[in-house]
Amino acid sequence: MSAASESTSTILVSCKQTRFHIESPNYRELDIEGLSIAVTSGDKQSAKGKWKAKADGVEILSNAKLRLKAGQRYALVGRNGSGKSTLLRAIAEKLIPGVPEKTRVAILQQTNDADGSVGTAASDGAPSGNNAAPQGSRVLEYVVDKATSKNELEQEINILAEGISNENAFSALRSLRRVRHQRLQKQCFVLDKKARLRSGARGAQARKALTEFEKVVAESEALVGQADDDISPDTLQAETQEAADLLAELQLQVEPSKLANIESQAKKILSGLGFSDAYMEKPVSSLSGGWLMRTELAATLLQESDILILDEPTNFLDLLGIIWLQRYLQSLEDTPEPPTMILVSHDRDFINLATDLLIIKDKAITYFHGDLVTYEESQAERKVYLTKMKEAQDRQKAHIQETIARNIRQGKKKDDDNKLRQAKSRQKKLDDRWGLEVGSRGGRFKLNRDLVGYHLTARAEIDVPADERPVVINLPEPPDLRFPGALISLEGASFRYPAEQSAGKQSSRSSPAAPIVLQDLNLSVHIGDRIGVVGLNGAGKTTLIRLLVGETRPSSGTATMHPRLRLGYYSQQAVDTLRSLGRSEPQLTALGLLGREAEASGQDDDDSSGSSSQSREGRLRGLLASFGLAGRVASDVPLGKLSGGQLVRCELARLLYRRPHCLVLDEVTTHLDYETVAALRDALMGWEGAVVLVSHDRWFMRGVVEGIIDDPIGGSDDEHGNGESAEDSEMTRRREIYRLRGGKLVRLQNGVQDFEDAMGKRVKKLLSD
Template identity: 60%
Template sequence: MTSMEAESAATILCTSTQTRFNIGTPNSRELDIEGLNITVTSGSKPGAKGKNKAKSEGTEILNNAKLRLKAGQRYALLGRNGTGKSTLLKAVAEKLIPGIPEETRVVILQQTDVEDSNTDERPSSYTTDNSGPTVLEEVIERTTAKYEIQREIEVLSRGVDGSDSFGALRSFRKIHHDRLQKELFLKDKDARLRSGARGMQARKVLIAMEKKVAEFQTQYEQKEEDISPETLAKETSEAVDMLSELQLQVKPSKLADVESKAKKILTGLGFVESRMVQTVSSLSGGWRMRTALATVLLQETDILILDEPTNFLDLLGIIWLQRHLSTIAESADPPTLILVSHDRDFISLCTDLLIIKDKELTYFHGDLPMYESSRAEKKAYLTKMEEAKDKQKEHIQQTIQRNIREGKAKDDQNKIRQAKSRQKKLDDRWGMEVSAKGGRFKLNRDLPGYHYTSRDDIEIPQEEKPVSLSLPDPPELRFPGSLISLEKVSFRYPKDPKTKTVLQDVNLSIGMGDRIGILGLNGSGKSTLIKLLVEEMRPTTGILTKHSRLKLGYYAQHAVEELQKIGRADPDLTALNLLMREAEGELDEGEVRRLLGSLGLPGRLASDVPVRRLSGGQLVRLEVARILWRRPHCLILDEVTTHLDYETVSAFREALREWKGAVVLVSHDRWFMRGVVEGLGEDEDEASDEEEVDRGGTTKLTRRLVYRLRAGQMNVLEGGVHGFEDSMEKRVRKMENFSHT
């Protein structure tokens, strides 16, 4: 058995064990890796020596884990924020893990920091940079290397078709030289990424490559008079052959097929024809991420990794992507999929769960509801069995003690010896008939060694402390009235009078305890409506009124990016420092710590870890804390679940369902919307009817309304979230039927 290591220059150190059985001809779509250890390091200090110092300063992600992926299966990677999901995916994508075959094709969509203040609703005239490739060109180029091939064709054509007898040779050597330089760059990068046995091998390959490049450099700089006629004829012929091969690769029929597929994927992700021909540099961050997703989906691969692909998609795009991935899975030789998403409905397309917890990887064949149900049933069964065994043991112990007392009272030595014998059997062999996992006990499996005197108790799975979010109750308003009211409100951007009206005649009333959901596709006006509600913009026409004592809490769609900017501007700023600074004496340190702790930022995480080093999910919690310390009456939440793990999403859903204030929610997460706004429970079989008693003693039900924004018009959705989902399903089917025709 050998141990190999690899270290990313960015901070990832991976080790694993391999046996000689792993070194055969592996299936490039499967992974079977034992003893996997992953550590994220912060870099070595001056004077530190190698990996030992890095390990001492690193954060351990996995310890002696098993990474096993079956070809063609679809895995949902689950784990709480900060457990290392993105790190594991990066290690797989960059093949830093020993045991991943070099020939395995891995394509990854990673979470990217997007710093963009523009909304998707602003017209394209707001963009200024129009340089670089268009969206369609970018997707095709990254998939086919079309422009690089065309460049080589142009170089060769000039040499082959020109009158210079040495032109073809020089063109051929020019292309060969450029290709060697690119290969040298990749080999150098590979050598720097790896250490240990794999690093040594990579450096050997690099040295051989450097020698090869140096040898060809002499040939490349050779003067014409030193080139023999035989060499000239040979390389001229090779240039003609290379030109023919390259021309086949950009054959119009082949490129047309790639372009057709690219357009189909881009359309599914929300691109209209006019946006496909926009330059990538002119797009907002959300549309750039969709361009990257299209590029990933178009490529042929063995392992497809998608890290939060739905973050910038509306529900139409999410449903299209869900169906597209399911269609890929039904193909003859589908890639293995690893998916990270906080959207419970979206990950239902996965066949298996891959759970990262306590520095280990565990697996479950089935979906998330099945896993949660199975885990609860297993815990209940083992708990019941343990209680029964404890009760039985207690009864036997009482019987033994009673027999000893009676034996001593009657001086019955036989009874005393019998009781002591039973006590010895109880101490030495109790529980031998049941294994620690609750099954039938087997000596050779469940009691290794010959010197054990008793078996451990039944092992009941120790659950992590459940995620629990506590939202402070809002203060009294003192007199009744709507919190926010919109009457025939319309809006258009004043700087561009040619743009159409974004919102038209919107009527909305938000009262204490109301749950308002806003659904709509990107560009329908959701962000504009939110900015009107929080008074970042003013209506063009109509009336917007607010309760005079209203305290409003607003979670913006780009809140995480804004916190990242704050963290970079002040590298030592912690969550505790930030809230203490913003509270300005209204809260003491203990109150701030309790608030942060209730939202999942306890102890040293709040006081010692800089904001710039917090994960996306932890930044969401921090932003929620910045909102809640003011005890708002109304929460306006714009895509608040982005970056959160599924357990925190579940806890937040439950907390908002029971909160006494009003909630206005914009979200593409169907499960979250159904729970918060429609009041559905975990099993989603029925909504609860929360009651509230007003100051006059009158009981009223919480108002639950789901609105749809479309073309600036806002109307109540009678079918609620399910109705909107059904309409999007129909649109996706129409898109698919149209693309087939």
């Protein structure tokens, strides 16, 4: 058993191991039986020092099987809170006893910390300080250093070179011992980590190894401080020569040609993720959260790894970066030893690059060879098949039970033993041999193959999988406008930043005028319209959105709104804004925030009943609950303690309480889990109001704007998803997707597909360079 301790939680891990357990020589594979993982609140141990996972914590996995084949790409799928991040962390930190110590694991983690930080880790056990960017480190330098430990090697080279070049005869020996001692200290850190993260027999073994190694470190420290007079001439000569040999070895590792190849690969990765040459030279400390995430992703991709774990890598990437990453990961299968990948993403189009699925459900891991759509279709078809089979058998069972009862009555009435024996035989069939007629492979059910082990009956029961409670989002319908007209209208609108602001951005005092960001835009949004805007990062999409919602005014042209318009605007900075609000008001909850704004806006005046504060709280609680913020999460948990996904739900509830006519959504899916993204997509497809959507999620854009749905059971009411005919839908909805490029809006005839094709051509060129 192993354990990982944090300030607020502990991960407990156990799995089956025999006394003859031999680790696989293929470090890209895992085959672990009987895996159990639990998360406890704190370091709760029994009096005997053994972990009580089931009693004190939440069980994530119970007697599961973790099987990874070398070189495969796995998509880890499961509901929010099912334990995906816990499992990934247990693999990366090697808390699972069956993960070989020599396995190189590179992981990009998305954390839910208050600062929204992004983290990467490698399995070498280096202190966390090594993952931080050195003061003033440039992006390219940081990525190369993190992937190759170049900074550490150069420090050792400098120490040895300085010692060897010094005229003092003992300087080379001193530098060698210093380098040795630093290496031993790092090894001691790894052993200390293992001792703290493990319990039981393995923990005792790790603590014993740490104690013994601490003696070695103490001896090394004594050698570092040894006086010159106590060093023998033979030792001086031997260690001086050893220092020279080690220096030559290290210099080979940082050979310019080798580092040049690594640096060239780093530049290709950074370019694919959207970095220009100028951005590669920027200090890491000056990057925003989105660019910092891309830097960490580049460093993770550059590392040599046996298992590569990417948790939501598409966050903050534009479509060019997403398609590049998708094809780059696919291209790794052509390398001599491609890493085994585990991917987590809410972007369905991106996750389709996976060859297999790992589904966490009911504390078990289910495996499926294929993509997510195929899995959902097969599950839906199997459920329909099993339901029909069970209904047919239930009818047959009712008929047999009726026959048994009739035979018993007739047998007793006429003293007919044959009737009674017949009734007894049929009853035995119902008791012992009733259930599945078809095995898991589609053939006839066989007891010794399909129901292994000891059982009271000779057949397995027909188990129709129960439907998981779906995430359902109910959008309030907008009130009447009273008179028709465009909700939002741009006519000949152009925008450029003020001259002084542009000069600050360009660091050029002589700039005569700022460049035009948006030029001669004409766009109108009516009730029921679905408008999508796509484009690369920096194309001006957010500036366009701010013009639409009235946060900025056009430099020329006009921007008008319907006088009775209620607008709901979700900003990219919504999560950061709520986090800042939570830090400034530590006791403020989601329910308190919505209640305060509802009271200030007088929104309850819309109710004919004249609302009381109690009924208002009930409506607010119902709205928050529909977004997954129910009960005490809404009323007791402060905003500062909510995760990124919960803050997105809070902001959406905040917008929808006003019953808007138009929703303007700028990258609303970034922090949401897949189930909530799917629920929001379904809700927006049938909503009566207007939607203006900016998103890099192709699947989400196709559903909300283009009205394209994919039903797992192979059918739908219509291609627009509302149960209305295509002709009626087109009469009431305008569905248009625009690409923003060079400050101008261009309507895409084939929607998202046109933009995806254009980005695909650019990615092909980037990968071929």
